[in-house]
Amino acid sequence: MTPAARLSAAIEVLADLEVRRRPVNDALRDWGQTHRFAGSKDRAALASIVYDALRRRASSIFLLGADSPRAVVLGMLRLGRGLEADDIARLFSGERFAPDALTDDERARLEAPIPDMPAASAGDFPEWLTESLERTFGDDLIAEMQALADRAPVDIRANTLKTTREALVSALAHLSPEPTSHAEAGLRFHAGDDGRGPALQVEPEFIQGLYEIQDEGSQLAALLSLAAPGEQVVDLCAGAGGKTLALAAQMDNRGQIFATDIDARRLAAIHERLSRSGVRNVQVRVPRGRFDPVRNPQVADPLADIAGTVDLVLVDAPCTGVGTWRRNPDAKWRLRPGALVERLADQATVLDRAAALVKPGGRIAYVTCSLLPEENDDAVSGFLERHADFESVAPSNVVEAAGLPHLAEFATPGGGLLLSPRRTDTDGFYVAILRNRAA
Template sequence: MRSHSKMGVRDRAEVTEAVFNVLRHLRLYRNLAESGSGAAARRLAILGLDATLPDDFLKPGLEAQEHAWLEHIRRIDRQAMPRAIRESLPDWLDEKLAALPDSDSLVAALNQPAPLDIRVNPLKVTREEVMAGFLSGPAARFEPQATPYSPWGIRFKGRPSVSRWPQFEKGEIEVQDEGSQILVSLMAPKRGEMIIDFCAGAGGKTLLLGALMRSTGRLYAFDISQARLARAKPRFARSGLSNIVPVVIEPSTDQRVKRLRGKAQRVLVDAPCSGLGTLRRNPDLKWRQHPEALNEFQQLQQRILREASACVAPGGRLVYATCSLLPEENERQVEAFLQANADFELLDAPAIARDRCPGLDMQGPYLQLRPDLHGTDGFFAAVMQRRKS
C-alpha cells in the first residue's frame, strides 16, 4: 500500500480484508488452487476477493479460463474435505485443538473475523455517557452495543477508525478485546495498593488497572522490551493516570524486581504464549508458530511465574493468564506451579470475575474464554493467593 499511495480508503479496506481472508484459509485455498493454471498468487488473490466481495464483482477482471475455474471451485463440497484442509490448520495444530471440547465449533469461530471492541476509561467517563455520544453521532452507523460481560466494553460492527475519534484523543476510550477486560476484573484492585503488571507490553491491562485504582497507590508496568513500553507511554499520558511506573527489567537478574519481593498486594502475569487464542485477529500466527516453539514458551512461562510470584505479599493475589487455548500453556503450568509452591492456593476465578462481570456463567476454578462460547478471543486465567501464615 505504501507503493500504491493513491489507493482510496475503500480500496485499502477491501484489499486488507481479502489478504486476511487468504491468511485464514491459506491451506484450503492452496488445495483448491492446484486445479488452476497461471500464477499461484493470482489464484489465491481471486479466492480471497471472491470470498469478501459481492457476487460477480470480479467477473470483468477475469480471463475466460479463470472464470470457468472459479465456477468449478464454487461447486466443490468443502465439507467432504479433511478438517485440517477445510479449516486451514497445520496438522499439528488440528491435532492439538481436536483434544479440546467442541473443537469443531471452536475452530470455525477462530476462522471468523473478530469484531472491534473498545473499553471506556472509568477514571474519566462512564460507558453510558460514551454510548449516548456514539448513538447520537457518526459512530452510530457502526451499531455500538454494550459488551455482554464486561461493564466497560463497547462492541462495533465494521472497522471504524477509532484512533481518530475525539474520545480516543482525550483518553476516554481504548481499543481492547472484552476478554482482556474480564481478565483485569480478576485482579480486583483497590485504592492505595502496590500492584505489578509483570508483562505489561503495550499497557492495555495496565491502563484499566490504574483507572480502577482511581490513580492511587503504585502500579508498576514491567516489561523486558523498551520498545513495547515506549509504545505504551502515549497511552499512559492520554489516560490521565499518575500512579503508573513503567520499568524496563532484565530477565531473571533485575535488582528492582528483587527489591519488591513479598511487597505487592496483587501481581498480574499475562505471560508470553503461542497466542493461538487470537487467531481471529492474527491468522498468520497458525503458519508462524510450530510445536518446538511451544516448549520454549512453556519454559519461559515457568520462569516468569516463579519470578513474579516472589513479589506477592502474604495474603496477596497472583493472576496467571495467557491468550492460548492449549492446556500445556494453561492448566498444566498452574498445576506444576502449585505443586512446587505450597504457600499458594488456587481460588475460583469465574466467581471472582462475576463480581464485576455478573453475566459470566462458567464453572471454575479456571477462567476459560472462547470465541465460539463468549464472543471474545481465547483466554485462560488462574487466580492464586499466597497464604498469610
C-alpha cells in the same frame, strides 16, 4: 482498481508472504509503496481480501486441491464470501488486470458441493495443533476454530476515571456503538463491508483519554484479576500498558501499580497513554537492558525492592497468541512447534518471578491470549508443582467476586477460565488466579 484487479493484487501479496514469511502488514505496506496509483479504498479492499484469504487458507487449499495463492483466493471467495462459480468466473476472466480465467478443474471444484474436511482444514488452523486444540474443545473443535476464523469487531473501554460508558454512547453515536455483552465499560463497533472499522484513534474523545481501544476479552481479564483500590499491584508484562490502564481505572487511581516488562522498548508507549488517561497511581519500572533472570541475569531486577510485598501480580504472559488469530490470521500460518516450546519456558520463568513478588495471602493473575492447554492449565499445574505454598482459586469464586457469575460455565479442568469468540464473542483469553496461602 476494479474488483478483479484487486484480486490479482491480493494473489501477488499472498505470493510475497509465501516466499518471505513476514507479517502481512509489512507485505501490504510494501505493495502500497510500489503501487502508488492505488487509493485508500483500493488498499483497504486489498487488505480485506488478503486477511479473509488467510482466515480461510486451509479450507480453501482442501477445496481447490492446490496450495497456491490463487487457490487460496478462489477458495475464500467460495467459502468465506459465498460466491457461486459463475460469480467467481466473472472476476477471474483473464481480461485486463484480472486473474487468469478459471481452469476446468477449478470450475468443477467451485461448482461441486462443499466436501467434508479434516478438522484442521474445516477449522482453518495448522494441523500440528490438532491434538492440543482437541484437548481444549473436544467435539466443539471445528465450530470453535471456525469462529476464530471470522472477522473481529473493534472494542473500546470507557476510561471510568474520566467518563462513563453511557456518556460515550452519546458522544460516539455517529459511529453506532453497541454495549459489550460482559464488560461493563466496553463498547463495540463493527467493520464495514470493506473490512475497515471506524477511525477511533482520531476521535476527540480518544485524544482526551476518555477511552482506550481494547478487546472485551482483555477487559474481562483485568476484571477477573480482582484488583482493588488501595492494593499494591505489579503488571509484570505491561508492554504498551493496555491492562495497566484498565487496572488503574478499576482501582480508581488508589493504591499503587508497578508496570514493567523484560524489554524496555516495549514500555515506550506507556508513558503518553498514562498521561492522556489521567492515571496517577502507576510507577513505570524500566529495566536497564533486557531483564531475564535465566538468559540475562546480569541485568538488575527493577522490582527487587518490593519482593514479597505485593498483593497482586498480573502476569499477561508471553504466548503463541492463538486466541488473537481472528485479528492476526497470518500469525497462525507462521507459528511453529519451536515457538510453542520457547513460550512455555518463558511462562515458567515469569510465573516463578511473580511468585517471589507476592506476599503471603497475595495472588497471581495468570493471563494468556492462547487457547492451548500447554500454555494454560498445564502451565498452572507446573507452577503449583514447583510452588507448594500456592493454590488455585476456584473459578466460581473468581467470577462471583468480579461480578461476572455467568462466566462460571467457562471454567477449565485445571481451575482457570477460558474465553473464546464462540463462547463469549471475544478474543481467546485464559485467566487463572493463584493465591499464596503461606501464613
